[in-house]
Amino acid sequence: MYFSKQLLEEVVAANKALAASGLAPLTWGNASGYDHVRGFVAIKPSGVPYDELTPESMVVVDLDGKKVEGDLKPSMDLKTHLEIYKAFPHVRGVVHTHSKYATSFAQAGQGLECYGTTHADYFNGTVPCVPSPSVDVVNEDYELGTGCSIVSYFQFHDIDSKQVPAALVKNHGPFAWGKGPMDAYQNALVLELCAEMAIHSLALQPDLEAIPNYLLKKHQTRKHGPDAYYGQK
Amino acid sequence: MYFSKQLLEEVVAANKALAASGLAPLTWGNASGYDHVRGFVAIKPSGVPYDELTPESMVVVDLDGKKVEGDLKPSMDLKTHLEIYKAFPHVRGVVHTHSKYATSFAQAGQGLECYGTTHADYFNGTVPCVPSPSVDVVNEDYELGTGCSIVSYFQFHDIDSKQVPAALVKNHGPFAWGKGPMDAYQNALVLELCAEMAIHSLALQPDLEAIPNYLLKKHQTRKHGPDAYYGQK
Amino acid sequence: MYFSKQLLEEVVAANKALAASGLAPLTWGNASGYDHVRGFVAIKPSGVPYDELTPESMVVVDLDGKKVEGDLKPSMDLKTHLEIYKAFPHVRGVVHTHSKYATSFAQAGQGLECYGTTHADYFNGTVPCVPSPSVDVVNEDYELGTGCSIVSYFQFHDIDSKQVPAALVKNHGPFAWGKGPMDAYQNALVLELCAEMAIHSLALQPDLEAIPNYLLKKHQTRKHGPDAYYGQK
Amino acid sequence: MYFSKQLLEEVVAANKALAASGLAPLTWGNASGYDHVRGFVAIKPSGVPYDELTPESMVVVDLDGKKVEGDLKPSMDLKTHLEIYKAFPHVRGVVHTHSKYATSFAQAGQGLECYGTTHADYFNGTVPCVPSPSVDVVNEDYELGTGCSIVSYFQFHDIDSKQVPAALVKNHGPFAWGKGPMDAYQNALVLELCAEMAIHSLALQPDLEAIPNYLLKKHQTRKHGPDAYYGQK
Structure with missing residues (x-):
């Protein structure tokens, strides 16, 4: 096997979740997963409807984008995904959508x-x-450039890609990532819901200020990290 | 039995209604019920998906938060619920959501x-x-503090918690309560629908004034209290 | 029979359509029909969920509101419906909702x-x-007063209730009417859709002007009246 | 056969898609297809609910609007469709809706x-x-005039109807076209989604500028034309 069977199925599931949740109308979105043991990425094939996706139809490539497995052409956005995987080594899943509010x-x-x-x-x-x-x-390599834009912005502004697992690309749309394809999908979904609420809040209060920092930190630490107490672990 | 079987089922139903109505995406909401005979509260376990909930998976605690029954950890927001039960003795159900408009x-x-x-x-x-x-x-006890914030605001401003069965917590979201878990759920739903309509009305008329007081009172009395004539009773 | 069986079924259908279309969340809406042969009105019972409605559960009253048939209490808004039937004799169906945009x-x-x-x-x-x-x-007879408010506004401003089959009651919501309960329902639905589009159009152009009169008249005459050419008649 | 069987079925499918997608509430929309071999157009009959449509119920006309086949009256908007087919010879499908945001x-x-x-x-x-x-x-021939308005605007402003396959008619709504009825439907759907996002973007930034031209061109060329690399072709 060139790719973890379980992860491949999760890539398919994340792509189907993009459609089912409404985050990606038509074929406007794609999910990938990174098998860090083998060093390969599996991604949605370009232009194929979500309900036709199977583990076999996924395209498997190495981190340079060379195809390892699969008969179809990968999503056009592949190189953007690859830049994210290369720059943020903790990432195991990437999702791109054109969800409305984000x-x-x-x-x-x-x-x-x-x-x-x-x-x-x-x-x-x-x-x-x-x-x-x-x-x-754009003239040289648009999709690679999009990935570089995300990565260099995070590096230049010293943003922790683990703690802020998403970016909006100007005039384009959101990319989100996470511990796996479904985690990346969930971050894309939360981004969309927060974007919608932000638009309504800004309509009510155009000069709206961000949440106080101590509240932000409290919510981060009660849900993530060594002192987290959310959930059943 | 440590808890009324019927009420326990209503707690489950209210939690499932949060998901079905869209008020609580992912696991962003929780409902509890108060068994005033036994003095115990049953609440959703933390982080568990709504469709996996059963009466057996609910967590039963006393008003101090001490666990009486259940294998799982209670919702993080438990202490907020408990403050509401302790301060507003008529309350038999509490609901928390992150519904969009509220x-x-x-x-x-x-x-x-x-x-x-x-x-x-x-x-x-x-x-x-x-x-x-x-x-x-927040540093000492965040969730307790949230409950105290609600309760003290109602007490300080002399708001009748029976007649205004909900509050919005700044930067967070709504809590609603009622005569039982499903009544609390319904108040959370109505709050969301009214919040949406308010946003649209304010978009049309930024200087919008509140409803005249005599109309407010009329609607309160025709639906609630001794002279109510709504419904079949 | 105190009431046309077919019309009674249409009253039930219109009430169920209010729920199915989302125009009336919870029990926030009611539909009635007027049997002009017998001079009686059938209306939804107060507070009963839409999915429990049957022809037998409808309440039949005369134009003075005296009950002729039915075990249940009629909708609180009955008197508003009756004023509309009495003032606009062409009306055979009335619908009230709290639909969001209207x-x-x-x-x-x-x-x-x-x-x-x-x-x-x-x-x-x-x-x-x-x-x-x-x-x-309001202190004397609120629901009657609501009906009078609608009727007198149309009479004072010389609005043709046939050509404008709906009104918005300030601080309350829409009433719509028509050639039967389902026609009234459809007018309530169109009102809601037009209200939504108007809110978006006004967001784009706050100084938006109404449609030119010749276009308004053209659309009225191609769909209604002796020269209509819409549909298959 | 007066009309391609396959195309006729696509006309039906596109009309049903208008209803299923919510682009056309009630009967507010119509789709047609142009059989360029026979020179005939098949269009939805006027006022017929979408779920009753069959290939047999479609109305087939020539480019002058003369009926060739079908028992029913064609959609009122037929002449607008015909003007589009006559002026833009590459077009094989036209769709009209009253979708909310467009x-x-x-x-x-x-x-x-x-x-x-x-x-x-x-x-x-x-x-x-x-x-x-x-x-x-409007007094002479409204629907013909609507078609002329679209066509002459594109001609006067030298807009390529292949590259911009849709128009908004002032005070009315969108018309979209394409390589077939389903392609026209898809363009109408994309138009609606883009209109919604534009309204939200404009709410955030009232002075919003259009996308830079080089990005616009890049997206056109990677998806359309000889250098396209989207999809599996």
């Missing part, structure tokens, strides 16, 4: 600030809006 | 004024937005 | 102007927002 | 600018809002 922030060129505990439970502060690639980069 | 008001730090008869049928005036706990309180 | 206009105290052909196909101009009854009227 | 732009008299890559993947720039026909034209 994309509306991306189109507005506006990062999603943290206005409440719903956001604070998942993202340690603002989900940034990173620049879209410049005209030169 | 949470948007909470994030904006804005109480939900009564703009129409839909609201007036359920809430006798503004559903207040209470402060989130201070940094000291 | 109610948001009512809460804002704002009539729904005609901004497009969707509206023009059903309503010949603005659906007015009529005042809620005064404190004296 | 119609809100039409009501606001505002074209839909391209704010992101979702839009850029389908429409090469602004989807224009074309004037509604003048009073004289």
Whole structure:
């Protein structure tokens, strides 16, 4: 086997979840998973409807994008996924969507600030809006450039990609990542719900301030890290 | 039995209703019930998906939070529920959600004024937005502090918790209560629907005034109290 | 039989349609029908869930509200329905809802102007927002007063109730009517959809002007009246 | 056969898709297809509910609107469809809806600018809002005039109808077209989703600028034309 069977099935499940949740109308989204033992990535094939996806139809590539397994062409956004995996080694799943509210922030060129505990439970502060690639980069390698834009923004601004597992690409839409494909999907879903609530909150209070920092930290620590007390573990 | 079987089933039903109605995406909400005969509270276990809930998986505690029955950890928000039960003795059910529109008001730090008869049928005036706990309180006992914030706001401002069975916690979201878990759920649902309509009404008329007091009172009295004539009783 | 069997079934169907379409969450809406041969009105019983409704559970009254048939109490809004039937003799069905967008206009105290052909196909101009009854009227007979408010507004402003088959009651919500219960339901549904589109259009263009009169008239005449050419008749 | 059997079935499917997707509530929308071999157009019959549609119930006409096959009256909007087929010879399917967000732009008299890559993947720039026909034209032949308004706007402003396969008619709603009825339907769906996101983006940034031209072109060329690399071809 070139790829973990269980992870491959999770990649399929995450892609189907994109459709079922409404985050990705038509074929506007893709999920991938990273098998760190073998060093390979499995990703949705380009343009194939979600309900036709099977483990066999996934495309398996190495971190340079060389195809290892699969008859189909990978998602156009593959290189963006690969940049994220290469730069953020803890990541095991990446998701891209054109979900409505997150994309509306991306189109507005506006990062999603943290206005409440719903956001604070998942993202340690603002989900940034990173620049879209410049005209030169687009002409050379657009999808690679999109990945570089995300990664360099996080590095330059010293944002922890573990604590802020998503980015909005200006004029484009959200990318989210996580401990696996389903975790990345969940982060994409939470991003969308928080983006919707932020739009309504900003309509009520255009000068809205972000959540106080001590509340943000409290929600991060009660749900994540060594002192977490959420859930049954 | 440590807890009324019928009430326990209603706690499960209220938790499942949170998911089915969309008020609580993922596991973002919890319902509890208070068995006033035995003096015990049953609440959702932390982090467990709604469709896995059974009467047996509920966690039963006394009003001090000491576990009486159940193998799982209770919802993190337990202490907030307990404060509400202790301060408002008529309450037999409490519900917490991150429903979109009510949470948007909470994030904006804005109480939900009564703009129409839909609201007036359920809430006798503004559903207040209470402060989130201070940094000291958060460091000591956050969830207890959230409960205290609700209760002390109602006491200080002399709001009747029977006539206004809900509160918005700033930067967090809504808590609702009632004569039982399903009644609390219904109040949470009505709060969400009224919050949505308020946002649209405020978009049309930013200087919108609250409903005249005589109309508010009329709707309260025709639906609640000794002179009510709504329904079949 | 005290009431046309077919019309009674249509009253039930219109009430169920209110629930199925989402126009009436919980029990927030009611439909009635007028049997003009017998002079009786059948209406939803108060507070009964829509899925429990049967022809037998409907309440049949005369135009003075005296019960002719049925074991249950009629909808609280009965007297409002009766005023509409008495003042607008062409009406054979009345529907009341708290549908979100129409109610948001009512809460804002704002009539729904005609901004497009969707509206023009059903309503010949603005659906007015009529005042809620005064404190004296509310104290004496609120629901009767609501009906009088609608009727007198149409009479005073010389609005043709056939061509504008709906009204918004300030701080309350919409009433719609028509050639039968299902036609009234459809007018309530169109009102809601037009109210939603109007809110979005007004967000884009706060100074939005109404549709030119010649377009409004064209849409009225191609769908209604002797020169209509819509549909298969 | 007067019409391609396969295309006729696609016309039915596109009409049913209008209902299933929510783009066309009630009977507010219609789809047609153009059989360029025979020179005939098949269109939805006027006022017939979508779930009753069959290939046999479609109305087949020539490009002058003369009926060739079918017992029913064609959609009122037939002449608008015909103008589009006659002026844009590459078109094989046309769809008209009153979908909420696209119609809100039409009501606001505002074209839909391209704010992101979702839009850029389908429409090469602004989807224009074309004037509604003048009073004289409406009096003479309204539906023909609507078609002329679309066609002449595209011709006068030198917009490529292949690259911008949709238009908003002021005070009315969207028309979309494409390589077949289902492609036209998909363009109508994308238009609606982009209109919704544009409204949210404009709420966040009222002075929002369109996407940079090089990004627009990149998304057009990677999905359409000889250098496209989207999908499995």
